[in-house]
Amino acid sequence: MTTVTIIGTGNMGSAIAGVLEKGGSTVQSLDHDSLAAATIEGEIVVLAVPYPALADIAAKFGDQLAGKTVVDITNPLDFSTFDSLVVAADGSAAAELQASLPTSRVLKAFNTNFAATLSSGKVGTETTTVLIAGDDAEAKASLIAAVEAGGLTAVDAGSLSRARELEALGFLQLTLAAGEKIGWTGGFALIR
């Protein structure tokens, strides 16, 4: 059984906690206030926070996150324009996080999933797929197993450099929803 700490108790954090608990993982959920006083227990730590909060968490809790699998779920949009990402064009939020946590095993995951599709397990009538990118095969395999135990499909989307494409996909999907081309219960379903 996997122990997962989820930092962030918003829509996404709650939905991810639900999936992992359903799959038998032990979940420690920490909000911003409780984080300072807590010990991070999980082997896997999901940072279910907005992009701007990543740097502060890495700075303050880097020691506790050393050696752990750290999951970045962010979509680093420029929310003032909804027309670009705020990370370097050839980079990603996940790559930035890996640089700031060099001894953690950073994965990109969940950023292409709307919260409702994690909770329901469905995008329309299709099973929700969690796309996971990262450089550490063991870390990916562990998260894939935890997600699949929770009834979703999880797919290894490649190395951490693919986070750039996952963030582009998350961005595109958000613009389609904001533009009412799709609903927040829809989005991209991956068909085998």
Place this chain on the structure above:
Amino acid sequence: MTTVTIIGTGNMGSAIAGVLEKGGSTVQSLDHDSLAAATIEGEIVVLAVPYPALADIAAKFGDQLAGKTVVDITNPLDFSTFDSLVVAADGSAAAELQASLPTSRVLKAFNTNFAATLSSGKVGTETTTVLIAGDDAEAKASLIAAVEAGGLTAVDAGSLSRARELEALGFLQLTLAAGEKIGWTGGFALIR
């Protein structure tokens, strides 16, 4: 009724021709050899060619393409590594094409669709969606109508700057298929 010229008679060109003909468009299909001697008849011109061929077509046929809607379907992958695109990190093949054809109305479309899903009209059991980005609303509306008449769903994915995200999505989908995570009849289905 729309007249469409499709340059390129490979899998993608043939599949796109099939969709548009089914929708009642008049389709002129030209391969590389016949192109030199032909007059491009379509108001919409689909460049169903690999990315490296775009520059040559723009250079040789720019005069004929002036004022027309020109559709870029390419995924500009570095096929030697399958690990990056060959266009600028903050650009896209479509943006390059628009720069080389300043008086054409360039659209990005079909690059997120595998040929088989255009021919069958389905990604798994979901209706195939063609994502279309471009700066000219009228050009987009015309292509959307032609595609939807052919039985597929077509969605306005935003301005031509969104071609960058469509190319990231096309790239990601190709890596998933090449890595046998999905089949060539599958891929990303857009669920409303």
